[in-house]
Amino acid sequence: MRRVIGGRQFDFARRVAVMAIVNRTPDSFHDRGRTFALEHALTAVRAAAEQGADWIDIGGVPFAPGPEVTPAEELDRVLPVVEAARELAVVSVDTYRPEVARAVIAAGAGVINDTSGLRDPAMADAVAGTDATLVITHSLAAPRTLHPSPHYDDVTKEVCAFLEQRLRVALDRGVRPEQIVLDPGHDLNKNTLHSLELTRRLDEVCALGYPTLAAISNKDFIGETLDRPQSERLAGTLAATVFCVLRGARVVRVHDVRAAVDAVRMTEAMLGWREPAYTRHNL
Template sequence: MELSRRLAVMAIVNRTPDSFYDRGATFALDAAVAAGLAAVEEGAAMVDVGGVKFAPGEPVPVDVEIARVVPVVRALAPAIAVSVDTFRHEVARAAIEAGASIVNDTTGLGDPRMAEVIAEGGASVVIAHSLAEPRTQHPRPQYDDVVAEVAGFLVERRERALAHGIAPERIILDPGHDLNKNTRHSLELTRRLGELTGLGAPVLVAVSNKDFVGETLDRERGDRLPGSLAAAVYCVLQGARIVRAHNVRETVEAMRMVEAILGWREPAFLLHNTRPEGNADAHA
Protein backbone atom coordinates (compact mmCIF):
# COMPACT_ATOMS: atom_id res chain seq x y z
CA MET A 1 0.00 0.00 0.00
CA GLU A 2 1.42 3.36 -1.05
CA LEU A 3 1.33 5.62 2.01
CA SER A 4 3.60 8.52 1.06
CA ARG A 5 0.59 10.70 0.16
CA ARG A 6 -2.26 8.71 1.66
CA LEU A 7 -3.73 8.21 5.13
CA ALA A 8 -5.25 4.77 5.61
CA VAL A 9 -7.96 3.82 8.09
CA MET A 10 -7.94 0.36 9.65
CA ALA A 11 -11.45 -0.55 10.81
CA ILE A 12 -11.86 -2.58 14.00
CA VAL A 13 -14.06 -5.68 14.13
CA ASN A 14 -13.91 -7.44 17.49
CA ARG A 15 -15.33 -10.94 17.50
CA THR A 16 -15.11 -11.07 21.27
CA PRO A 17 -17.83 -11.05 23.93
CA ASP A 18 -15.85 -8.67 26.16
CA SER A 19 -14.35 -6.04 23.85
CA PHE A 20 -13.70 -2.81 25.74
CA TYR A 21 -15.62 -0.59 23.30
CA ASP A 22 -18.58 -2.41 21.77
CA ARG A 23 -19.12 -4.93 24.58
CA GLY A 24 -19.70 -7.84 22.19
CA ALA A 25 -21.83 -6.08 19.57
CA THR A 26 -19.98 -7.87 16.76
CA PHE A 27 -19.37 -11.17 18.53
CA ALA A 28 -21.91 -13.05 16.37
CA LEU A 29 -20.43 -14.15 13.03
CA ASP A 30 -23.03 -12.41 10.88
CA ALA A 31 -22.64 -9.19 12.87
CA ALA A 32 -18.86 -9.29 12.51
CA VAL A 33 -19.00 -9.84 8.76
CA ALA A 34 -21.64 -7.13 8.35
CA ALA A 35 -19.48 -4.68 10.30
CA GLY A 36 -16.50 -5.46 8.10
CA LEU A 37 -18.49 -4.97 4.88
CA ALA A 38 -19.92 -1.72 6.24
CA ALA A 39 -16.37 -0.52 6.88
CA VAL A 40 -15.54 -1.20 3.23
CA GLU A 41 -18.47 0.99 2.18
CA GLU A 42 -17.36 3.71 4.58
CA GLY A 43 -13.89 3.90 3.04
CA ALA A 44 -11.66 1.79 5.26
CA ALA A 45 -8.45 0.56 3.62
CA MET A 46 -8.27 -2.53 5.81
CA VAL A 47 -10.21 -4.35 8.51
CA ASP A 48 -8.61 -5.63 11.71
CA VAL A 49 -10.33 -8.76 13.06
CA GLY A 50 -9.70 -9.78 16.67
CA GLY A 51 -10.82 -12.82 18.62
CA VAL A 52 -9.16 -12.16 22.00
CA LYS A 53 -8.63 -8.79 23.64
CA PHE A 54 -5.20 -7.90 25.02
CA ALA A 55 -6.48 -6.72 28.41
CA PRO A 56 -6.48 -9.00 31.48
CA GLY A 57 -9.04 -11.79 31.49
CA GLU A 58 -9.57 -15.52 31.50
CA PRO A 59 -7.42 -17.52 29.04
CA VAL A 60 -9.00 -18.22 25.64
CA PRO A 61 -7.91 -21.50 24.01
CA VAL A 62 -6.12 -21.22 20.68
CA ASP A 63 -8.75 -23.29 18.86
CA VAL A 64 -11.49 -20.98 20.14
CA GLU A 65 -9.64 -17.90 18.91
CA ILE A 66 -9.11 -19.53 15.51
CA ALA A 67 -12.81 -20.44 15.30
CA ARG A 68 -13.72 -16.82 16.01
CA VAL A 69 -11.47 -15.07 13.51
CA VAL A 70 -11.00 -17.42 10.55
CA PRO A 71 -14.62 -17.35 9.27
CA VAL A 72 -14.61 -13.54 9.38
CA VAL A 73 -11.25 -13.36 7.59
CA ARG A 74 -12.47 -15.76 4.92
CA ALA A 75 -15.66 -13.75 4.37
CA LEU A 76 -13.95 -10.34 4.17
CA ALA A 77 -10.70 -11.14 2.33
CA PRO A 78 -12.27 -10.95 -1.17
CA ALA A 79 -13.50 -7.41 -0.43
CA ILE A 80 -10.69 -5.72 1.51
CA ALA A 81 -7.24 -6.22 3.01
CA VAL A 82 -7.74 -8.10 6.28
CA SER A 83 -5.58 -7.91 9.38
CA VAL A 84 -5.80 -10.39 12.22
CA ASP A 85 -5.26 -9.00 15.70
CA THR A 86 -3.46 -11.82 17.51
CA PHE A 87 -0.38 -12.55 19.60
CA ARG A 88 -0.34 -16.31 18.80
CA HIS A 89 1.50 -17.77 15.85
CA GLU A 90 -1.04 -20.59 15.44
CA VAL A 91 -3.84 -18.08 14.96
CA ALA A 92 -1.72 -15.99 12.61
CA ARG A 93 -0.97 -19.05 10.47
CA ALA A 94 -4.65 -20.05 10.25
CA ALA A 95 -5.71 -16.49 9.43
CA ILE A 96 -3.07 -16.07 6.71
CA GLU A 97 -4.21 -19.35 5.16
CA ALA A 98 -7.77 -17.99 5.22
CA GLY A 99 -6.74 -14.82 3.39
CA ALA A 100 -5.39 -12.36 5.97
CA SER A 101 -2.58 -10.21 4.60
CA ILE A 102 -1.59 -8.46 7.85
CA VAL A 103 -0.89 -9.69 11.39
CA ASN A 104 -1.43 -7.06 14.08
CA ASP A 105 0.61 -8.26 17.05
CA THR A 106 0.06 -6.29 20.26
CA THR A 107 3.05 -8.03 21.84
CA GLY A 108 5.48 -6.92 19.13
CA LEU A 109 6.55 -10.45 18.08
CA GLY A 110 6.57 -11.70 21.65
CA ASP A 111 5.70 -15.21 20.47
CA PRO A 112 9.07 -16.71 19.41
CA ARG A 113 7.53 -18.28 16.29
CA MET A 114 5.41 -15.34 15.16
CA ALA A 115 7.97 -13.70 12.88
CA GLU A 116 8.72 -17.01 11.18
CA VAL A 117 5.04 -17.67 10.48
CA ILE A 118 4.48 -14.17 9.08
CA ALA A 119 7.54 -14.42 6.85
CA GLU A 120 6.50 -17.83 5.54
CA GLY A 121 3.00 -16.58 4.81
CA GLY A 122 4.19 -13.45 3.03
CA ALA A 123 2.06 -11.23 5.26
CA SER A 124 2.71 -7.78 6.64
CA VAL A 125 3.08 -7.18 10.37
CA VAL A 126 2.09 -4.45 12.78
CA ILE A 127 4.63 -4.48 15.61
CA ALA A 128 3.09 -2.85 18.68
CA HIS A 129 4.85 -1.87 21.87
CA SER A 130 3.67 -3.48 25.10
CA LEU A 131 5.31 -4.88 28.22
CA ALA A 132 2.88 -7.40 29.70
CA GLU A 133 2.02 -10.93 28.78
CA PRO A 134 -1.39 -10.83 27.07
CA ARG A 135 -4.44 -11.31 29.30
CA THR A 136 -2.39 -10.54 32.43
CA GLN A 137 -2.19 -7.53 34.71
CA HIS A 138 1.05 -5.60 34.43
CA PRO A 139 2.48 -3.77 37.45
CA ARG A 140 2.14 -0.01 37.44
CA PRO A 141 4.11 1.05 34.33
CA GLN A 142 7.27 3.04 34.93
CA TYR A 143 9.34 4.76 32.23
CA ASP A 144 12.28 7.13 32.49
CA ASP A 145 11.50 8.38 28.96
CA VAL A 146 8.50 6.61 27.48
CA VAL A 147 9.18 7.76 23.90
CA ALA A 148 12.82 6.71 23.94
CA GLU A 149 12.00 3.34 25.50
CA VAL A 150 9.18 2.66 23.04
CA ALA A 151 11.47 3.63 20.17
CA GLY A 152 14.19 1.25 21.38
CA PHE A 153 11.70 -1.60 21.66
CA LEU A 154 10.28 -1.00 18.17
CA VAL A 155 13.72 -0.78 16.56
CA GLU A 156 14.79 -4.06 18.22
CA ARG A 157 11.61 -5.86 17.17
CA ARG A 158 11.87 -4.49 13.64
CA GLU A 159 15.37 -5.98 13.43
CA ARG A 160 13.93 -9.28 14.67
CA ALA A 161 11.33 -9.20 11.90
CA LEU A 162 13.96 -8.47 9.25
CA ALA A 163 16.22 -11.24 10.57
CA HIS A 164 13.36 -13.74 10.12
CA GLY A 165 12.82 -12.72 6.51
CA ILE A 166 9.92 -10.27 6.73
CA ALA A 167 10.42 -7.73 3.95
CA PRO A 168 11.07 -4.18 5.20
CA GLU A 169 8.14 -2.79 3.21
CA ARG A 170 5.83 -5.18 5.09
CA ILE A 171 6.68 -3.84 8.57
CA ILE A 172 4.47 -1.31 10.36
CA LEU A 173 5.18 0.10 13.82
CA ASP A 174 2.65 0.96 16.54
CA PRO A 175 3.68 2.81 19.74
CA GLY A 176 0.87 1.06 21.62
CA HIS A 177 -1.15 3.86 23.15
CA ASP A 178 -2.56 2.74 26.52
CA LEU A 179 -0.90 -0.69 26.30
CA ASN A 180 0.83 -0.85 29.70
CA LYS A 181 0.93 2.94 29.74
CA ASN A 182 -0.97 5.48 31.78
CA THR A 183 -2.67 8.56 30.35
CA ARG A 184 0.39 10.79 30.78
CA HIS A 185 2.50 8.23 28.90
CA SER A 186 0.00 8.06 26.03
CA LEU A 187 -0.21 11.84 25.82
CA GLU A 188 3.60 12.05 25.72
CA LEU A 189 3.72 9.47 22.92
CA THR A 190 1.17 11.50 20.99
CA ARG A 191 2.97 14.79 21.61
CA ARG A 192 6.33 13.40 20.45
CA LEU A 193 5.14 10.96 17.81
CA GLY A 194 7.41 12.59 15.27
CA GLU A 195 10.34 10.92 17.04
CA LEU A 196 8.87 7.53 16.09
CA THR A 197 7.83 8.20 12.49
CA GLY A 198 11.45 8.34 11.38
CA LEU A 199 12.37 4.84 12.57
CA GLY A 200 12.28 3.29 9.11
CA ALA A 201 8.73 1.99 8.86
CA PRO A 202 5.20 3.40 8.55
CA VAL A 203 3.55 4.14 11.89
CA LEU A 204 0.05 3.04 12.85
CA VAL A 205 -1.73 4.70 15.75
CA ALA A 206 -4.52 3.04 17.73
CA VAL A 207 -6.01 5.95 19.66
CA SER A 208 -9.69 5.30 19.00
CA ASN A 209 -11.82 5.65 22.14
CA LYS A 210 -8.86 4.80 24.33
CA ASP A 211 -8.85 5.47 28.06
CA PHE A 212 -6.25 8.22 27.72
CA VAL A 213 -8.81 10.14 25.65
CA GLY A 214 -11.54 9.46 28.20
CA GLU A 215 -9.41 10.42 31.18
CA THR A 216 -8.15 13.58 29.49
CA LEU A 217 -11.64 14.82 28.63
CA ASP A 218 -13.65 13.09 31.38
CA ARG A 219 -15.70 11.13 28.83
CA GLU A 220 -17.08 7.60 28.90
CA ARG A 221 -16.40 5.11 26.10
CA GLY A 222 -19.38 6.11 23.99
CA ASP A 223 -18.51 9.81 24.05
CA ARG A 224 -14.86 9.90 22.99
CA LEU A 225 -15.12 10.42 19.24
CA PRO A 226 -14.13 14.13 19.15
CA GLY A 227 -11.08 13.47 21.33
CA SER A 228 -10.16 10.40 19.29
CA LEU A 229 -10.30 12.35 16.03
CA ALA A 230 -8.21 15.17 17.50
CA ALA A 231 -5.54 12.68 18.61
CA ALA A 232 -5.59 10.91 15.24
CA VAL A 233 -5.19 14.15 13.29
CA TYR A 234 -2.36 15.29 15.56
CA CYS A 235 -0.60 11.96 14.96
CA VAL A 236 -0.90 11.98 11.17
CA LEU A 237 0.41 15.53 11.03
CA GLN A 238 3.54 14.16 12.71
CA GLY A 239 3.90 11.38 10.16
CA ALA A 240 1.61 8.51 11.18
CA ARG A 241 0.08 6.92 8.10
CA ILE A 242 -2.46 4.38 9.41
CA VAL A 243 -5.21 5.10 11.93
CA ARG A 244 -6.99 2.19 13.61
CA ALA A 245 -10.57 3.20 14.37
CA HIS A 246 -13.96 2.09 15.64
CA ASN A 247 -15.87 5.01 14.08
CA VAL A 248 -14.91 4.41 10.48
CA ARG A 249 -16.92 6.97 8.50
CA GLU A 250 -15.98 9.87 10.76
CA THR A 251 -12.32 8.89 10.83
CA VAL A 252 -12.13 8.39 7.06
CA GLU A 253 -13.62 11.84 6.48
CA ALA A 254 -11.17 13.42 8.92
CA MET A 255 -8.27 11.76 7.07
CA ARG A 256 -9.59 12.81 3.63
CA MET A 257 -9.82 16.40 4.89
CA VAL A 258 -6.24 16.30 6.17
CA GLU A 259 -5.10 14.90 2.80
CA ALA A 260 -6.82 17.79 1.01
CA ILE A 261 -5.28 20.38 3.33
CA LEU A 262 -1.85 18.86 2.69
CA GLY A 263 -2.46 19.03 -1.08
CA TRP A 264 -2.54 15.27 -1.54
CA ARG A 265 -6.20 15.07 -2.62
CA GLU A 266 -8.47 17.20 -4.78
CA PRO A 267 -11.85 18.32 -3.39
CA ALA A 268 -14.80 16.12 -4.38
CA PHE A 269 -16.23 19.10 -6.30
CA LEU A 270 -15.74 22.87 -6.68
CA LEU A 271 -18.74 25.21 -6.51
CA HIS A 272 -18.26 27.86 -3.83
CA ASN A 273 -17.26 31.20 -5.45
CA THR A 274 -16.48 29.53 -8.78
CA ARG A 275 -19.61 30.49 -10.75
CA PRO A 276 -19.39 33.03 -13.60
CA GLU A 277 -19.73 36.69 -12.67
CA GLY A 278 -23.37 37.65 -12.22
CA ASN A 279 -24.31 34.19 -10.95
CA ALA A 280 -22.54 34.36 -7.61
CA ASP A 281 -22.66 31.61 -5.05
CA ALA A 282 -25.32 32.51 -2.51
CA HIS A 283 -23.01 31.36 0.28
CA ALA A 284 -20.21 33.79 -0.58
Protein backbone atom coordinates in the same frame (compact mmCIF):
# COMPACT_ATOMS: atom_id res chain seq x y z
CA MET B 1 6.80 4.12 1.60
CA ARG B 2 5.04 2.42 -1.30
CA ARG B 3 3.60 -0.91 -0.25
CA VAL B 4 1.45 -3.68 -1.65
CA ILE B 5 -0.63 -4.98 1.26
CA GLY B 6 -3.36 -7.54 0.85
CA GLY B 7 -3.09 -7.14 -2.90
CA ARG B 8 -3.77 -3.39 -2.70
CA GLN B 9 -1.31 -0.55 -3.28
CA PHE B 10 -0.58 2.11 -0.67
CA ASP B 11 1.63 5.16 -1.06
CA PHE B 12 2.23 6.14 2.55
CA ALA B 13 4.08 9.25 1.45
CA ARG B 14 0.70 10.74 0.46
CA ARG B 15 -2.04 8.55 1.89
CA VAL B 16 -3.25 7.32 5.27
CA ALA B 17 -4.93 3.93 5.62
CA VAL B 18 -7.99 3.79 7.86
CA MET B 19 -8.21 0.49 9.75
CA ALA B 20 -11.66 -0.47 11.04
CA ILE B 21 -12.06 -2.66 14.13
CA VAL B 22 -14.30 -5.73 14.22
CA ASN B 23 -13.93 -7.81 17.37
CA ARG B 24 -15.43 -11.27 17.77
CA THR B 25 -15.04 -11.15 21.52
CA PRO B 26 -17.65 -10.89 24.29
CA ASP B 27 -15.36 -8.68 26.40
CA SER B 28 -13.80 -6.26 23.92
CA PHE B 29 -12.44 -2.93 25.15
CA HIS B 30 -14.94 -0.61 23.45
CA ASP B 31 -17.89 -2.43 21.91
CA ARG B 32 -18.39 -4.87 24.80
CA GLY B 33 -19.35 -7.78 22.58
CA ARG B 34 -21.53 -5.91 20.07
CA THR B 35 -19.94 -7.81 17.16
CA PHE B 36 -19.26 -11.09 18.97
CA ALA B 37 -22.09 -12.93 17.17
CA LEU B 38 -20.96 -13.95 13.69
CA GLU B 39 -23.88 -12.30 11.90
CA HIS B 40 -23.16 -9.02 13.72
CA ALA B 41 -19.46 -9.25 12.86
CA LEU B 42 -20.25 -9.81 9.18
CA THR B 43 -22.65 -6.87 9.18
CA ALA B 44 -19.92 -4.69 10.75
CA VAL B 45 -17.42 -5.80 8.10
CA ARG B 46 -19.76 -4.83 5.27
CA ALA B 47 -20.58 -1.50 6.92
CA ALA B 48 -16.89 -0.67 7.46
CA ALA B 49 -16.11 -1.35 3.80
CA GLU B 50 -19.06 0.75 2.65
CA GLN B 51 -17.93 3.60 4.91
CA GLY B 52 -14.49 3.68 3.33
CA ALA B 53 -12.25 1.52 5.52
CA ASP B 54 -9.01 0.54 3.80
CA TRP B 55 -8.17 -2.21 6.29
CA ILE B 56 -10.43 -4.24 8.58
CA ASP B 57 -8.79 -5.52 11.78
CA ILE B 58 -10.42 -8.67 13.16
CA GLY B 59 -9.79 -9.71 16.74
CA GLY B 60 -10.65 -12.92 18.55
CA VAL B 61 -8.84 -12.30 21.85
CA PRO B 62 -8.63 -8.94 23.69
CA PHE B 63 -5.28 -7.63 24.95
CA ALA B 64 -6.70 -7.10 28.45
CA PRO B 65 -6.97 -9.92 31.02
CA GLY B 66 -10.01 -12.18 30.74
CA PRO B 67 -11.18 -15.78 30.33
CA GLU B 68 -8.87 -18.20 28.54
CA VAL B 69 -9.40 -18.45 24.78
CA THR B 70 -7.67 -21.40 23.13
CA PRO B 71 -6.04 -21.10 19.69
CA ALA B 72 -8.81 -23.30 18.28
CA GLU B 73 -11.49 -21.01 19.72
CA GLU B 74 -9.67 -17.96 18.39
CA LEU B 75 -9.58 -19.44 14.90
CA ASP B 76 -13.27 -20.38 15.10
CA ARG B 77 -13.99 -16.73 15.85
CA VAL B 78 -11.81 -15.03 13.24
CA LEU B 79 -11.62 -17.34 10.21
CA PRO B 80 -15.22 -16.86 8.99
CA VAL B 81 -14.79 -13.09 9.22
CA VAL B 82 -11.47 -13.19 7.36
CA GLU B 83 -13.10 -15.16 4.56
CA ALA B 84 -15.99 -12.69 4.34
CA ALA B 85 -13.83 -9.57 4.47
CA ARG B 86 -10.94 -10.45 2.16
CA GLU B 87 -12.70 -9.26 -1.01
CA LEU B 88 -13.83 -5.98 0.58
CA ALA B 89 -10.66 -4.53 2.11
CA VAL B 90 -7.23 -5.46 3.39
CA VAL B 91 -7.82 -7.97 6.17
CA SER B 92 -5.80 -7.66 9.35
CA VAL B 93 -5.96 -10.12 12.23
CA ASP B 94 -5.11 -8.99 15.75
CA THR B 95 -3.30 -12.02 17.22
CA TYR B 96 -0.16 -12.88 19.15
CA ARG B 97 -0.19 -16.59 18.28
CA PRO B 98 1.98 -17.86 15.41
CA GLU B 99 -0.31 -20.81 14.69
CA VAL B 100 -3.27 -18.46 14.31
CA ALA B 101 -1.21 -16.16 12.08
CA ARG B 102 -0.31 -19.03 9.75
CA ALA B 103 -3.93 -20.11 9.40
CA VAL B 104 -5.35 -16.66 8.74
CA ILE B 105 -2.62 -15.79 6.22
CA ALA B 106 -3.52 -18.98 4.37
CA ALA B 107 -7.18 -17.84 4.47
CA GLY B 108 -6.37 -14.47 2.91
CA ALA B 109 -5.35 -12.10 5.71
CA GLY B 110 -2.91 -9.47 4.47
CA VAL B 111 -1.79 -8.17 7.88
CA ILE B 112 -0.89 -9.74 11.20
CA ASN B 113 -1.35 -7.20 14.00
CA ASP B 114 0.81 -8.55 16.83
CA THR B 115 0.11 -6.49 19.94
CA SER B 116 2.67 -8.54 21.88
CA GLY B 117 5.59 -7.10 19.89
CA LEU B 118 6.96 -10.50 18.84
CA ARG B 119 6.97 -11.78 22.41
CA ASP B 120 6.97 -15.16 20.67
CA PRO B 121 9.66 -14.79 17.97
CA ALA B 122 8.00 -17.63 16.06
CA MET B 123 5.49 -15.00 14.93
CA ALA B 124 8.22 -13.62 12.68
CA ASP B 125 8.72 -17.12 11.27
CA ALA B 126 5.00 -17.32 10.51
CA VAL B 127 5.13 -14.10 8.46
CA ALA B 128 8.55 -14.54 6.82
CA GLY B 129 8.29 -15.97 3.33
CA THR B 130 4.70 -14.73 2.87
CA ASP B 131 3.30 -11.53 1.39
CA ALA B 132 1.67 -10.55 4.71
CA THR B 133 2.49 -7.37 6.60
CA LEU B 134 3.52 -7.60 10.26
CA VAL B 135 2.55 -4.90 12.76
CA ILE B 136 5.01 -4.85 15.67
CA THR B 137 3.53 -3.17 18.76
CA HIS B 138 5.15 -1.98 21.96
CA SER B 139 3.92 -3.38 25.28
CA LEU B 140 5.69 -4.21 28.52
CA ALA B 141 3.63 -7.24 29.52
CA ALA B 142 2.27 -10.18 27.58
CA PRO B 143 -1.33 -9.94 26.35
CA ARG B 144 -3.95 -10.98 28.94
CA THR B 145 -1.57 -9.93 31.73
CA LEU B 146 -1.98 -7.10 34.24
CA HIS B 147 0.84 -4.56 34.48
CA PRO B 148 -0.21 -1.88 36.97
CA SER B 149 1.69 1.37 37.46
CA PRO B 150 4.10 1.10 34.52
CA HIS B 151 7.24 3.22 34.84
CA TYR B 152 9.34 4.89 32.13
CA ASP B 153 12.21 7.32 32.47
CA ASP B 154 11.52 8.51 28.91
CA VAL B 155 8.54 6.73 27.41
CA THR B 156 9.21 7.68 23.78
CA LYS B 157 12.89 6.73 23.84
CA GLU B 158 12.12 3.44 25.56
CA VAL B 159 9.32 2.61 23.11
CA CYS B 160 11.63 3.37 20.17
CA ALA B 161 14.41 1.23 21.66
CA PHE B 162 11.98 -1.67 22.15
CA LEU B 163 10.69 -1.39 18.58
CA GLU B 164 14.23 -1.27 17.18
CA GLN B 165 15.15 -4.40 19.12
CA ARG B 166 12.04 -6.28 17.95
CA LEU B 167 12.67 -5.06 14.40
CA ARG B 168 16.07 -6.78 14.50
CA VAL B 169 14.38 -10.01 15.62
CA ALA B 170 11.94 -9.84 12.71
CA LEU B 171 14.61 -9.03 10.12
CA ASP B 172 16.97 -11.71 11.43
CA ARG B 173 14.20 -14.27 11.01
CA GLY B 174 13.54 -13.36 7.40
CA VAL B 175 10.78 -10.76 7.55
CA ARG B 176 11.49 -8.23 4.80
CA PRO B 177 11.64 -4.51 5.68
CA GLU B 178 8.75 -3.80 3.33
CA GLN B 179 6.57 -6.15 5.39
CA ILE B 180 6.89 -4.19 8.63
CA VAL B 181 4.64 -1.58 10.26
CA LEU B 182 5.30 -0.20 13.76
CA ASP B 183 2.79 0.66 16.50
CA PRO B 184 3.93 2.46 19.68
CA GLY B 185 1.04 0.91 21.60
CA HIS B 186 -0.93 3.81 23.05
CA ASP B 187 -2.34 2.86 26.48
CA LEU B 188 -0.82 -0.64 26.36
CA ASN B 189 0.96 -0.75 29.74
CA LYS B 190 1.04 3.06 29.69
CA ASN B 191 -0.86 5.64 31.70
CA THR B 192 -2.52 8.73 30.26
CA LEU B 193 0.54 10.94 30.67
CA HIS B 194 2.67 8.33 28.89
CA SER B 195 0.23 8.13 25.97
CA LEU B 196 -0.02 11.90 25.65
CA GLU B 197 3.78 12.23 25.63
CA LEU B 198 4.07 9.44 23.08
CA THR B 199 1.50 11.14 20.85
CA ARG B 200 3.26 14.50 21.14
CA ARG B 201 6.55 12.86 20.08
CA LEU B 202 5.13 10.37 17.58
CA ASP B 203 7.45 11.76 14.92
CA GLU B 204 10.34 10.09 16.79
CA VAL B 205 8.69 6.71 16.28
CA CYS B 206 8.06 7.51 12.62
CA ALA B 207 11.74 8.45 12.27
CA LEU B 208 12.61 4.77 12.69
CA GLY B 209 11.77 4.59 8.99
CA TYR B 210 8.73 2.32 8.87
CA PRO B 211 5.04 3.17 8.41
CA THR B 212 3.56 3.87 11.83
CA LEU B 213 0.14 2.76 13.04
CA ALA B 214 -1.72 4.81 15.65
CA ALA B 215 -4.27 2.74 17.57
CA ILE B 216 -5.82 5.51 19.63
CA SER B 217 -9.58 5.12 19.08
CA ASN B 218 -11.68 5.75 22.21
CA LYS B 219 -8.79 4.85 24.48
CA ASP B 220 -8.59 5.75 28.15
CA PHE B 221 -5.99 8.48 27.65
CA ILE B 222 -8.64 10.33 25.65
CA GLY B 223 -11.36 9.63 28.20
CA GLU B 224 -9.23 10.70 31.15
CA THR B 225 -7.99 13.83 29.37
CA LEU B 226 -11.51 14.99 28.51
CA ASP B 227 -13.42 13.36 31.39
CA ARG B 228 -15.57 11.45 28.92
CA PRO B 229 -16.97 7.89 29.17
CA GLN B 230 -16.39 5.32 26.44
CA SER B 231 -19.51 6.36 24.54
CA GLU B 232 -18.50 10.05 24.33
CA ARG B 233 -14.93 9.97 23.04
CA LEU B 234 -15.47 10.42 19.31
CA ALA B 235 -14.47 14.11 19.17
CA GLY B 236 -11.33 13.41 21.19
CA THR B 237 -10.55 10.41 19.02
CA LEU B 238 -10.82 12.48 15.83
CA ALA B 239 -8.59 15.21 17.27
CA ALA B 240 -5.99 12.62 18.27
CA THR B 241 -6.26 10.91 14.88
CA VAL B 242 -5.56 14.11 12.95
CA PHE B 243 -2.72 15.03 15.32
CA CYS B 244 -1.13 11.60 14.82
CA VAL B 245 -1.37 11.94 11.04
CA LEU B 246 0.34 15.32 11.22
CA ARG B 247 3.06 13.73 13.36
CA GLY B 248 3.60 11.01 10.73
CA ALA B 249 1.16 8.15 11.37
CA ARG B 250 0.15 6.42 8.15
CA VAL B 251 -2.34 3.88 9.48
CA VAL B 252 -5.04 4.78 12.02
CA ARG B 253 -7.10 2.14 13.84
CA VAL B 254 -10.65 3.31 14.55
CA HIS B 255 -14.10 2.24 15.72
CA ASP B 256 -16.18 5.01 14.09
CA VAL B 257 -15.21 4.47 10.48
CA ARG B 258 -17.19 7.10 8.59
CA ALA B 259 -16.16 9.95 10.88
CA ALA B 260 -12.52 8.87 10.88
CA VAL B 261 -12.43 8.48 7.10
CA ASP B 262 -13.79 12.03 6.70
CA ALA B 263 -11.24 13.42 9.19
CA VAL B 264 -8.34 11.63 7.51
CA ARG B 265 -9.37 12.48 3.94
CA MET B 266 -9.88 16.14 4.90
CA THR B 267 -6.41 16.17 6.48
CA GLU B 268 -4.92 14.67 3.32
CA ALA B 269 -6.61 17.37 1.23
CA MET B 270 -5.34 20.17 3.46
CA LEU B 271 -1.84 18.74 3.17
CA GLY B 272 -2.18 18.83 -0.62
CA TRP B 273 -2.19 15.05 -0.99
CA ARG B 274 -5.78 14.59 -2.19
CA GLU B 275 -8.06 16.45 -4.59
CA PRO B 276 -11.57 17.41 -3.43
CA ALA B 277 -14.34 15.03 -4.44
CA TYR B 278 -15.76 17.93 -6.47
CA THR B 279 -15.38 21.72 -6.75
CA ARG B 280 -18.39 23.95 -7.26
CA HIS B 281 -18.27 26.72 -4.65
CA ASN B 282 -17.62 30.19 -6.18
CA LEU B 283 -16.85 28.72 -9.60
